[in-house]
Amino acid sequence: MDRQMTTHFISAEVDLRDTAEELHSAIEIELQKHGEPLRWAVTDVDVDRQKALVEGYVLVEASPVTA
Amino acid sequence: MKPRPLTVVLIVPTGVGASIGGFAGDALPVARAIAQISDTLITHPNVLNGAQLYWPIPNALYVEGYALDKFAAGCWGLQPVHQNRIGLIMDCAIEPELQLRHLQAVDASRATLGLNITDCILTDRPLQVELRTSESGASWGTIGNPDSLLRAAEKLITQAKVQAIAVVARFPDDVGSLALENYRHGKGVDPLAGAEAVISHLIVRTFKIPCAHAPALSALPLDPHLSPRSAAEEIGYTFLPCVLAGLSKAPQFTTQKAQEDSQLSITADRVDAVVIPATACGGSAILSLSGRSSVQIIAVGDNKTQMQVPPEKLGIKALQVNSYLEAIGVLVALRSGITPASLGADISSLRCLSDSTKQI
Numbered sequence: 001m002d003r004q005m006t007t008h009f010i011s012a013e014v015d016l017r018d019t020a021e022e023l024h025s026a027i028e029i030e031l032q033k034h035g036e037p038l039r040w041a042v043t044d045v046d047v048d049r050q051k052a053l054v055e056g057y058v059l060v061e062a063s064p065v066t067a
Numbered sequence: 068m069k070p071r072p073l074t075v076v077l078i079v080p081t082g083v084g085a086s087i088g089g090f091a092g093d094a095l096p097v098a099r100a101i102a103q104i105s106d107t108l109i110t111h112p113n114v115l116n117g118a119q120l121y122w123p124i125p126n127a128l129y130v131e132g133y134a135l136d137k138f139a140a141g142c143w144g145l146q147p148v149h150q151n152r153i154g155l156i157m158d159c160a161i162e163p164e165l166q167l168r169h170l171q172a173v174d175a176s177r178a179t180l181g182l183n184i185t186d187c188i189l190t191d192r193p194l195q196v197e198l199r200t201s202e203s204g205a206s207w208g209t210i211g212n213p214d215s216l217l218r219a220a221e222k223l224i225t226q227a228k229v230q231a232i233a234v235v236a237r238f239p240d241d242v243g244s245l246a247l248e249n250y251r252h253g254k255g256v257d258p259l260a261g262a263e264a265v266i267s268h269l270i271v272r273t274f275k276i277p278c279a280h281a282p283a284l285s286a287l288p289l290d291p292h293l294s295p296r297s298a299a300e301e302i303g304y305t306f307l308p309c310v311l312a313g314l315s316k317a318p319q320f321t322t323q324k325a326q327e328d329s330q331l332s333i334t335a336d337r338v339d340a341v342v343i344p345a346t347a348c349g350g351s352a353i354l355s356l357s358g359r360s361s362v363q364i365i366a367v368g369d370n371k372t373q374m375q376v377p378p379e380k381l382g383i384k385a386l387q388v389n390s391y392l393e394a395i396g397v398l399v400a401l402r403s404g405i406t407p408a409s410l411g412a413d414i415s416s417l418r419c420l421s422d423s424t425k426q427i
Contacts, residue, residue: 004214004257005213005214005217006213006297007209007210007213007269008209009199009201009209011201011202012146014085014355016381016382018382019356019358019382020353020357020358020381020382020383021354021355021357021358021411022242023381024140024351024354024355027354032106032201038133038265038268038269038272039132039133039264039265039268039351040148040350040411041083041205041249041349041350041351041374042082042348042349042350042354042376042381043201043203043205043349044374044375044376045201045349045376045381050146052349052381054200054204054349055202055205055207057207057265059116059213059269059272059286063122065103066190
């Protein structure tokens with residue numbers, strides 16, 4: 001297991017969806033842009049802007065450097 | 068015919084300043100009470116771990132947070148066990164004397180509790196845990212060398228064939244910080260909790276086996292004003308015994324194919340109710356379980372947190388109650404087949420669907 005890994009904190013805004021399940025998928029897709037989601041939660045909701053404020057951390061694996 | 072068993076999930080998210088369960092095992096009384104009226108209680112280390120203190124609950128499943136999210140999403144099942152063979156990872160940054168304290172805690176657990184802890188390993192590099200607080204007020208942290216942690220876990224699994232992993236990482240002592248002082252006095256957010264979750268999530272995500280973490284810290288100076296909620300962490304040298312006891316009977320994780328092969332595996336469709344602090348409904352597990360019409364979500368108002376996410380803001384249908392005592396009453400009603408609303412003074416009128424009113 002000679003990988004270089006780092007953990008990163010991410011905060012993001014995600015549009016509210018019709019169902020909590022759809023929101024779950026949208027959050028995972030948003031976090032996957034930064035790495036593999038390890039843990040996240042909606043920490044607040046901006047009702048006026050219809051946005052969920054999300055905090056989480058992701059795992060980033062760098063490709064091994066080859067000679 | 069056997070009645071359907073009542074399966075309850077109890078969640079108190081870690082590192083969000085929960086007024087009940089945000090300190091040292093202080094949601095354990097809630098877990099014990101809910102377990103009394105459930106056939107199966109599924110909960111997580113933050114609820115059950117009280118450092119030197121713990122309570123064996125025969126019908127409770129000790130499920131790490133990442134696995135709980137996967138379970139709730141329907142990806143993983145939970146396979147109860149009689150006993151796991153446990154391996155221990157220790158951060159090589161832990162001072163030799165503190166390492167010895169932890170090894171003696173392991174020996175004590177083997178001798179007094181009969182736990183099957185067989186092997187330990189030091190990480191090949193310091194894990195370099197750093198603590199952070201997010202804008203929302205939740206604690207989290209980074210691990211400088213996550214690959215070193217995973218190398219150690221891989222060795223325990225492949226060479227020692229362990230079935231569960233306890234991790235002890237050296238955490239910053241943080242003596243004199245306001246966050247620590249508040250925590251010791253039963254206020255604020257556990258500054259260590261978020262980073263602890265990163266460690267266990269990494270191992271569970273990578274190897275799909277039970278894992279839990281205990282921080283290694285220097286002993287703190289005596290504080291006569293220590294809160295009872297935080298006191299469990301100041302009665303010994305390590306926080307490890309509760310982790311070892313929990314992991315000893317933690318369920319193994321099963322994938323879809325194995326679930327089909329095993330009738331013992333518990334899956335998300337077995338869940339009847341989830342109990343959660345009312346302001347912390349934005350976690351992955353709640354969002355997943357709220358999509359199941361058979362799950363009653365019970366949101367407890369007086370367990371305050373730093374989060375600002377009551378169920379209605381996300382369109383989650385939940386029964387809001389004031390206290391855990393009330394939540395337990397709701398569970399008793401559910402178990403008895405009684406609609407909780409029928410126990411109140413006011414019973415609402417029957418709803419008539421629009422296209423049927425003409426016929427009535």
